[in-house]
Amino acid sequence: MKFIGYQLVFLLLSTVVLAQQVNKPDDALLLDYYQNQRFTEASDYLKKVYTEPVSNIKALAQLAYTANMAGRLAEAEGYYQRIYNADSTNTAVLYSLGSLNLRRGNALKAEDFYKRIIARDTTNFLVYKQLAGISSDKNDMTAVVVYLQKANKLNPAEPDVASDLSDLYVSMKFNAEAEKVLNKAIAADPENIILLNSLLKLVYAEKKWPEAVEAGLKLEKNGNNSGQVLTKLGVAYYNLKNYECSAATFADIADIGQNETSYYYAALAYKALKDHRTAIDKMYKAIEEGVSPNVASYYGEIADSNEKLSKFKMAALAYKKSVQFDDQNPMIYYSMGSLYDTELRDKKNAVKYYKKYLSLKPPVAKQQNFINYSKSRIAMLSR
Numbered sequence: 001m002k003f004i005g006y007q008l009v010f011l012l013l014s015t016v017v018l019a020q021q022v023n024k025p026d027d028a029l030l031l032d033y034y035q036n037q038r039f040t041e042a043s044d045y046l047k048k049v050y051t052e053p054v055s056n057i058k059a060l061a062q063l064a065y066t067a068n069m070a071g072r073l074a075e076a077e078g079y080y081q082r083i084y085n086a087d088s089t090n091t092a093v094l095y096s097l098g099s100l101n102l103r104r105g106n107a108l109k110a111e112d113f114y115k116r117i118i119a120r121d122t123t124n125f126l127v128y129k130q131l132a133g134i135s136s137d138k139n140d141m142t143a144v145v146v147y148l149q150k151a152n153k154l155n156p157a158e159p160d161v162a163s164d165l166s167d168l169y170v171s172m173k174f175n176a177e178a179e180k181v182l183n184k185a186i187a188a189d190p191e192n193i194i195l196l197n198s199l200l201k202l203v204y205a206e207k208k209w210p211e212a213v214e215a216g217l218k219l220e221k222n223g224n225n226s227g228q229v230l231t232k233l234g235v236a237y238y239n240l241k242n243y244e245c246s247a248a249t250f251a252d253i254a255d256i257g258q259n260e261t262s263y264y265y266a267a268l269a270y271k272a273l274k275d276h277r278t279a280i281d282k283m284y285k286a287i288e289e290g291v292s293p294n295v296a297s298y299y300g301e302i303a304d305s306n307e308k309l310s311k312f313k314m315a316a317l318a319y320k321k322s323v324q325f326d327d328q329n330p331m332i333y334y335s336m337g338s339l340y341d342t343e344l345r346d347k348k349n350a351v352k353y354y355k356k357y358l359s360l361k362p363p364v365a366k367q368q369n370f371i372n373y374s375k376s377r378i379a380m381l382s383r
Helices: 002-022 027-035 039-049 057-069 073-086 091-103 107-120 125-137 141-154 159-171 175-188 193-205 209-221 227-239 243-251 260-272 276-290 295-308 312-325 330-343 347-359 364-381
Strands: none
Touching: 027 039, 039 057, 057 073, 057 091, 073 091, 091 107, 091 125, 107 125, 125 141, 125 159, 141 159, 159 175, 159 193, 175 193, 193 209, 193 227, 209 227, 227 243, 227 260, 243 260, 260 276, 295 312, 295 330, 312 330, 330 347, 330 364, 347 364
Protein backbone atom coordinates (compact mmCIF):
# COMPACT_ATOMS: atom_id res chain seq x y z
CA MET A 1 0.00 0.00 0.00
CA LYS A 2 2.85 2.35 0.82
CA PHE A 3 4.37 1.59 -2.59
CA ILE A 4 1.09 2.47 -4.31
CA GLY A 5 0.91 5.70 -2.24
CA TYR A 6 4.44 6.72 -3.27
CA GLN A 7 3.57 6.03 -6.91
CA LEU A 8 0.50 8.25 -6.64
CA VAL A 9 2.51 11.11 -5.13
CA PHE A 10 5.18 10.74 -7.84
CA LEU A 11 2.51 10.79 -10.52
CA LEU A 12 0.97 13.94 -9.12
CA LEU A 13 4.34 15.70 -8.88
CA SER A 14 5.20 14.65 -12.42
CA THR A 15 1.90 16.05 -13.63
CA VAL A 16 2.61 19.41 -11.94
CA VAL A 17 6.10 19.61 -13.44
CA LEU A 18 4.77 18.60 -16.83
CA ALA A 19 2.01 21.21 -16.57
CA GLN A 20 4.56 23.89 -15.71
CA GLN A 21 6.62 22.89 -18.73
CA VAL A 22 3.57 22.86 -21.04
CA ASN A 23 2.48 26.27 -19.75
CA LYS A 24 5.74 27.95 -20.62
CA PRO A 25 4.97 30.99 -22.84
CA ASP A 26 6.20 31.27 -26.42
CA ASP A 27 9.13 33.70 -26.10
CA ALA A 28 9.15 34.49 -29.82
CA LEU A 29 5.47 35.43 -29.74
CA LEU A 30 5.96 37.58 -26.65
CA LEU A 31 8.92 39.35 -28.26
CA ASP A 32 6.76 40.11 -31.29
CA TYR A 33 4.06 41.56 -29.04
CA TYR A 34 6.60 43.69 -27.17
CA GLN A 35 8.37 44.97 -30.27
CA ASN A 36 5.07 46.01 -31.83
CA GLN A 37 3.79 47.61 -28.62
CA ARG A 38 0.89 45.13 -28.47
CA PHE A 39 0.92 44.90 -24.69
CA THR A 40 -2.81 44.31 -24.28
CA GLU A 41 -2.55 41.19 -26.43
CA ALA A 42 0.60 40.15 -24.54
CA SER A 43 -1.23 40.55 -21.24
CA ASP A 44 -4.22 38.50 -22.43
CA TYR A 45 -1.89 35.82 -23.81
CA LEU A 46 0.06 35.47 -20.56
CA LYS A 47 -3.13 35.20 -18.52
CA LYS A 48 -4.11 32.23 -20.68
CA VAL A 49 -0.67 30.63 -20.25
CA TYR A 50 -0.36 31.28 -16.50
CA THR A 51 -3.72 30.23 -15.15
CA GLU A 52 -4.55 31.13 -11.58
CA PRO A 53 -3.48 30.54 -8.92
CA VAL A 54 -0.05 31.80 -10.00
CA SER A 55 2.72 31.73 -7.40
CA ASN A 56 5.85 31.61 -9.57
CA ILE A 57 7.71 34.91 -9.12
CA LYS A 58 8.93 35.09 -12.72
CA ALA A 59 5.44 34.45 -14.03
CA LEU A 60 3.98 37.13 -11.75
CA ALA A 61 6.69 39.55 -12.90
CA GLN A 62 5.77 38.95 -16.55
CA LEU A 63 2.07 39.38 -15.81
CA ALA A 64 2.75 42.58 -13.85
CA TYR A 65 4.97 44.07 -16.57
CA THR A 66 2.53 43.44 -19.43
CA ALA A 67 -0.47 44.64 -17.41
CA ASN A 68 1.46 47.80 -16.53
CA MET A 69 2.45 48.47 -20.13
CA ALA A 70 -1.12 47.76 -21.27
CA GLY A 71 -2.39 50.43 -18.88
CA ARG A 72 -4.13 47.90 -16.65
CA LEU A 73 -2.76 49.56 -13.56
CA ALA A 74 -4.96 47.93 -10.92
CA GLU A 75 -4.10 44.45 -12.29
CA ALA A 76 -0.40 45.33 -12.43
CA GLU A 77 -0.44 46.55 -8.83
CA GLY A 78 -2.11 43.32 -7.75
CA TYR A 79 0.61 41.21 -9.39
CA TYR A 80 3.42 43.33 -7.96
CA GLN A 81 1.83 43.19 -4.51
CA ARG A 82 1.83 39.39 -4.69
CA ILE A 83 5.54 39.44 -5.57
CA TYR A 84 6.20 41.80 -2.66
CA ASN A 85 4.21 39.57 -0.30
CA ALA A 86 6.49 36.70 -1.31
CA ASP A 87 9.68 38.78 -1.10
CA SER A 88 9.50 42.00 0.89
CA THR A 89 13.20 42.72 0.25
CA ASN A 90 12.60 43.25 -3.49
CA THR A 91 13.45 46.95 -4.00
CA ALA A 92 12.58 46.88 -7.71
CA VAL A 93 9.05 45.73 -6.90
CA LEU A 94 8.67 48.46 -4.27
CA TYR A 95 9.69 51.04 -6.88
CA SER A 96 7.18 49.60 -9.36
CA LEU A 97 4.44 49.76 -6.72
CA GLY A 98 5.35 53.37 -6.00
CA SER A 99 5.34 54.34 -9.68
CA LEU A 100 2.05 52.56 -10.33
CA ASN A 101 0.37 54.39 -7.47
CA LEU A 102 1.68 57.70 -8.76
CA ARG A 103 0.13 56.94 -12.15
CA ARG A 104 -3.12 56.06 -10.42
CA GLY A 105 -3.06 59.36 -8.53
CA ASN A 106 -2.51 57.79 -5.12
CA ALA A 107 0.48 59.84 -3.98
CA LEU A 108 0.20 58.82 -0.33
CA LYS A 109 0.55 55.10 -1.11
CA ALA A 110 3.37 55.87 -3.54
CA GLU A 111 5.16 57.89 -0.88
CA ASP A 112 4.88 54.99 1.56
CA PHE A 113 6.46 52.55 -0.90
CA TYR A 114 9.28 54.97 -1.74
CA LYS A 115 10.00 55.61 1.93
CA ARG A 116 10.32 51.87 2.46
CA ILE A 117 13.05 51.87 -0.17
CA ILE A 118 15.12 54.68 1.34
CA ALA A 119 14.77 53.05 4.76
CA ARG A 120 16.96 50.27 3.28
CA ASP A 121 18.88 52.14 0.60
CA THR A 122 19.87 55.76 1.15
CA THR A 123 21.64 55.97 -2.21
CA ASN A 124 18.62 55.63 -4.51
CA PHE A 125 18.60 58.80 -6.61
CA LEU A 126 15.32 58.11 -8.43
CA VAL A 127 13.42 57.57 -5.19
CA TYR A 128 14.57 60.90 -3.76
CA LYS A 129 13.54 62.57 -7.01
CA GLN A 130 10.07 61.01 -6.84
CA LEU A 131 9.67 61.93 -3.18
CA ALA A 132 10.58 65.54 -3.98
CA GLY A 133 7.80 65.64 -6.58
CA ILE A 134 5.25 64.16 -4.17
CA SER A 135 6.27 66.63 -1.44
CA SER A 136 5.92 69.50 -3.89
CA ASP A 137 2.36 68.44 -4.68
CA LYS A 138 1.67 68.38 -0.93
CA ASN A 139 3.23 71.87 -0.66
CA ASP A 140 5.69 70.53 1.91
CA MET A 141 8.56 72.71 0.76
CA THR A 142 10.86 71.73 3.61
CA ALA A 143 10.68 68.10 2.49
CA VAL A 144 11.13 69.15 -1.15
CA VAL A 145 14.41 70.87 -0.32
CA VAL A 146 15.67 67.90 1.70
CA TYR A 147 14.86 65.33 -0.99
CA LEU A 148 16.24 67.47 -3.82
CA GLN A 149 19.43 68.08 -1.86
CA LYS A 150 19.92 64.35 -1.33
CA ALA A 151 19.18 63.56 -4.97
CA ASN A 152 21.51 66.31 -6.17
CA LYS A 153 24.29 65.10 -3.90
CA LEU A 154 23.99 61.62 -5.41
CA ASN A 155 23.91 62.91 -8.99
CA PRO A 156 24.96 66.57 -9.36
CA ALA A 157 24.83 66.42 -13.17
CA GLU A 158 21.18 65.36 -13.47
CA PRO A 159 19.52 68.44 -15.02
CA ASP A 160 15.95 68.14 -13.75
CA VAL A 161 16.93 67.90 -10.10
CA ALA A 162 19.64 70.57 -10.44
CA SER A 163 17.15 72.92 -12.12
CA ASP A 164 14.40 72.33 -9.55
CA LEU A 165 16.78 72.76 -6.63
CA SER A 166 18.34 75.88 -8.11
CA ASP A 167 14.93 77.45 -8.82
CA LEU A 168 13.89 76.68 -5.26
CA TYR A 169 17.04 78.27 -3.88
CA VAL A 170 16.44 81.38 -6.01
CA SER A 171 12.87 81.67 -4.69
CA MET A 172 14.33 81.46 -1.17
CA LYS A 173 17.00 84.05 -2.08
CA PHE A 174 19.79 81.51 -1.52
CA ASN A 175 21.52 82.60 -4.70
CA ALA A 176 24.99 81.40 -3.74
CA GLU A 177 23.69 77.87 -3.19
CA ALA A 178 21.78 77.99 -6.49
CA GLU A 179 24.96 79.03 -8.28
CA LYS A 180 26.92 76.09 -6.86
CA VAL A 181 24.25 73.63 -7.97
CA LEU A 182 24.02 75.06 -11.48
CA ASN A 183 27.78 75.36 -11.99
CA LYS A 184 28.24 71.61 -11.49
CA ALA A 185 25.32 70.64 -13.69
CA ILE A 186 26.14 73.09 -16.50
CA ALA A 187 29.78 71.98 -16.51
CA ALA A 188 28.49 68.51 -17.45
CA ASP A 189 25.98 69.77 -20.03
CA PRO A 190 26.59 73.41 -21.13
CA GLU A 191 23.85 73.47 -23.78
CA ASN A 192 21.07 71.99 -21.66
CA ILE A 193 17.98 74.20 -22.13
CA ILE A 194 16.49 73.29 -18.74
CA LEU A 195 19.67 74.37 -16.98
CA LEU A 196 19.99 77.54 -19.09
CA ASN A 197 16.45 78.51 -18.08
CA SER A 198 17.41 78.14 -14.43
CA LEU A 199 20.62 80.07 -15.02
CA LEU A 200 18.63 82.93 -16.54
CA LYS A 201 16.34 82.98 -13.48
CA LEU A 202 19.38 83.07 -11.20
CA VAL A 203 21.35 85.84 -12.92
CA TYR A 204 18.14 87.84 -13.40
CA ALA A 205 17.45 87.61 -9.67
CA GLU A 206 21.04 88.66 -8.99
CA LYS A 207 20.68 91.57 -11.46
CA LYS A 208 23.72 90.38 -13.38
CA TRP A 209 22.47 91.93 -16.59
CA PRO A 210 25.31 90.99 -18.99
CA GLU A 211 25.03 87.35 -17.88
CA ALA A 212 21.23 87.56 -18.23
CA VAL A 213 21.59 88.78 -21.82
CA GLU A 214 24.05 85.98 -22.59
CA ALA A 215 21.78 83.29 -21.14
CA GLY A 216 18.69 84.77 -22.79
CA LEU A 217 20.34 84.89 -26.21
CA LYS A 218 21.48 81.27 -25.87
CA LEU A 219 17.92 80.22 -25.10
CA GLU A 220 16.56 82.30 -27.98
CA LYS A 221 19.11 80.79 -30.35
CA ASN A 222 17.96 77.33 -29.31
CA GLY A 223 14.35 78.14 -30.10
CA ASN A 224 13.06 79.20 -26.69
CA ASN A 225 11.12 82.38 -27.52
CA SER A 226 8.72 82.16 -24.59
CA GLY A 227 7.33 85.31 -23.04
CA GLN A 228 9.19 84.60 -19.79
CA VAL A 229 12.58 84.33 -21.49
CA LEU A 230 12.11 87.36 -23.76
CA THR A 231 10.76 89.48 -20.89
CA LYS A 232 13.87 88.79 -18.81
CA LEU A 233 16.08 89.46 -21.85
CA GLY A 234 14.26 92.72 -22.57
CA VAL A 235 14.57 93.87 -18.94
CA ALA A 236 18.29 93.00 -18.98
CA TYR A 237 18.82 95.06 -22.15
CA TYR A 238 16.93 97.96 -20.58
CA ASN A 239 19.10 97.92 -17.46
CA LEU A 240 22.19 97.92 -19.68
CA LYS A 241 20.73 101.05 -21.36
CA ASN A 242 20.47 99.20 -24.67
CA TYR A 243 17.02 100.60 -25.29
CA GLU A 244 16.73 99.66 -28.96
CA CYS A 245 17.41 95.98 -28.27
CA SER A 246 15.10 96.14 -25.28
CA ALA A 247 12.20 97.56 -27.32
CA ALA A 248 12.85 95.11 -30.17
CA THR A 249 12.88 92.16 -27.76
CA PHE A 250 9.57 93.16 -26.20
CA ALA A 251 8.10 93.61 -29.69
CA ASP A 252 9.00 89.98 -30.46
CA ILE A 253 6.82 88.66 -27.63
CA ALA A 254 3.52 87.22 -28.84
CA ASP A 255 0.40 88.83 -27.38
CA ILE A 256 -0.34 85.74 -25.31
CA GLY A 257 3.13 85.99 -23.71
CA GLN A 258 2.83 89.66 -22.72
CA ASN A 259 2.21 90.69 -19.12
CA GLU A 260 2.34 93.73 -16.88
CA THR A 261 6.14 93.58 -16.59
CA SER A 262 6.79 93.25 -20.33
CA TYR A 263 4.47 96.16 -21.18
CA TYR A 264 5.90 98.31 -18.38
CA TYR A 265 9.54 97.87 -19.39
CA ALA A 266 8.64 98.21 -23.06
CA ALA A 267 7.05 101.56 -22.18
CA LEU A 268 10.20 102.63 -20.36
CA ALA A 269 12.36 101.58 -23.31
CA TYR A 270 10.23 103.52 -25.81
CA LYS A 271 10.22 106.51 -23.47
CA ALA A 272 14.04 106.40 -23.35
CA LEU A 273 13.99 106.33 -27.18
CA LYS A 274 11.69 109.40 -27.06
CA ASP A 275 8.85 107.51 -28.74
CA HIS A 276 6.33 108.84 -26.25
CA ARG A 277 3.19 107.81 -28.16
CA THR A 278 4.20 104.14 -28.08
CA ALA A 279 5.39 104.54 -24.48
CA ILE A 280 1.93 105.77 -23.45
CA ASP A 281 0.22 102.95 -25.34
CA LYS A 282 2.42 100.32 -23.65
CA MET A 283 1.91 101.87 -20.22
CA TYR A 284 -1.87 101.73 -20.63
CA LYS A 285 -1.54 98.06 -21.54
CA ALA A 286 0.58 97.55 -18.41
CA ILE A 287 -2.22 99.08 -16.36
CA GLU A 288 -4.81 96.83 -18.02
CA GLU A 289 -2.68 93.76 -17.33
CA GLY A 290 -2.08 94.83 -13.74
CA VAL A 291 -5.77 95.20 -12.92
CA SER A 292 -8.01 92.16 -12.69
CA PRO A 293 -11.06 92.27 -15.00
CA ASN A 294 -13.06 91.18 -11.97
CA VAL A 295 -12.25 94.23 -9.84
CA ALA A 296 -15.57 95.89 -10.69
CA SER A 297 -17.55 92.90 -9.48
CA TYR A 298 -15.39 92.72 -6.34
CA TYR A 299 -16.32 96.31 -5.46
CA GLY A 300 -19.94 95.51 -6.28
CA GLU A 301 -19.88 92.66 -3.77
CA ILE A 302 -18.27 94.93 -1.16
CA ALA A 303 -21.01 97.49 -1.74
CA ASP A 304 -23.73 94.86 -1.38
CA SER A 305 -22.23 93.61 1.90
CA ASN A 306 -22.00 97.18 3.22
CA GLU A 307 -25.69 97.67 2.40
CA LYS A 308 -26.56 94.58 4.41
CA LEU A 309 -24.55 96.06 7.30
CA SER A 310 -26.51 99.34 6.90
CA LYS A 311 -23.28 101.14 6.01
CA PHE A 312 -24.93 102.97 3.14
CA LYS A 313 -22.38 105.70 2.50
CA MET A 314 -19.60 103.14 2.35
CA ALA A 315 -21.76 101.10 -0.02
CA ALA A 316 -22.17 104.14 -2.29
CA LEU A 317 -18.40 104.68 -2.34
CA ALA A 318 -17.82 101.02 -3.25
CA TYR A 319 -20.35 101.24 -6.10
CA LYS A 320 -18.61 104.35 -7.44
CA LYS A 321 -15.30 102.53 -7.29
CA SER A 322 -16.86 99.64 -9.17
CA VAL A 323 -17.95 101.80 -12.12
CA GLN A 324 -14.46 103.21 -12.42
CA PHE A 325 -13.39 99.76 -13.56
CA ASP A 326 -16.54 98.81 -15.50
CA ASP A 327 -18.98 101.52 -16.53
CA GLN A 328 -21.05 99.24 -18.79
CA ASN A 329 -22.71 97.04 -16.18
CA PRO A 330 -26.39 98.11 -15.97
CA MET A 331 -27.13 96.37 -12.65
CA ILE A 332 -24.46 98.34 -10.80
CA TYR A 333 -26.23 101.57 -11.76
CA TYR A 334 -29.61 100.10 -10.80
CA SER A 335 -28.17 99.15 -7.39
CA MET A 336 -26.80 102.68 -6.98
CA GLY A 337 -30.16 104.21 -7.93
CA SER A 338 -31.97 101.97 -5.46
CA LEU A 339 -29.44 102.78 -2.71
CA TYR A 340 -29.78 106.56 -3.15
CA ASP A 341 -33.56 106.21 -3.48
CA THR A 342 -34.50 104.02 -0.53
CA GLU A 343 -31.63 104.36 1.95
CA LEU A 344 -29.87 107.69 1.39
CA ARG A 345 -33.03 109.59 0.37
CA ASP A 346 -31.11 111.45 -2.33
CA LYS A 347 -33.63 111.99 -5.15
CA LYS A 348 -31.22 113.70 -7.52
CA ASN A 349 -28.65 110.91 -7.49
CA ALA A 350 -31.35 108.24 -7.47
CA VAL A 351 -32.83 109.63 -10.71
CA LYS A 352 -29.33 110.04 -12.18
CA TYR A 353 -28.42 106.40 -11.68
CA TYR A 354 -31.81 104.99 -12.67
CA LYS A 355 -31.48 106.92 -15.94
CA LYS A 356 -27.93 105.65 -16.41
CA TYR A 357 -29.23 102.12 -15.87
CA LEU A 358 -31.88 102.53 -18.58
CA SER A 359 -29.43 104.21 -20.99
CA LEU A 360 -27.32 101.03 -21.07
CA LYS A 361 -30.32 99.14 -22.48
CA PRO A 362 -30.48 96.27 -19.99
CA PRO A 363 -31.82 92.95 -21.38
CA VAL A 364 -35.62 93.16 -21.34
CA ALA A 365 -36.17 89.41 -21.05
CA LYS A 366 -34.18 89.14 -17.85
CA GLN A 367 -34.63 92.56 -16.25
CA GLN A 368 -38.15 93.71 -17.20
CA ASN A 369 -39.17 94.20 -13.56
CA PHE A 370 -36.08 96.36 -12.87
CA ILE A 371 -36.73 98.41 -16.01
CA ASN A 372 -40.37 99.03 -15.07
CA TYR A 373 -39.46 99.94 -11.50
CA SER A 374 -36.71 102.35 -12.63
CA LYS A 375 -39.11 104.15 -14.99
CA SER A 376 -41.77 104.45 -12.30
CA ARG A 377 -39.28 105.80 -9.73
CA ILE A 378 -37.86 108.34 -12.18
CA ALA A 379 -41.39 109.61 -12.86
CA MET A 380 -42.24 109.82 -9.17
CA LEU A 381 -38.98 111.38 -8.00
CA SER A 382 -38.95 113.95 -10.80
CA ARG A 383 -42.26 115.56 -9.77
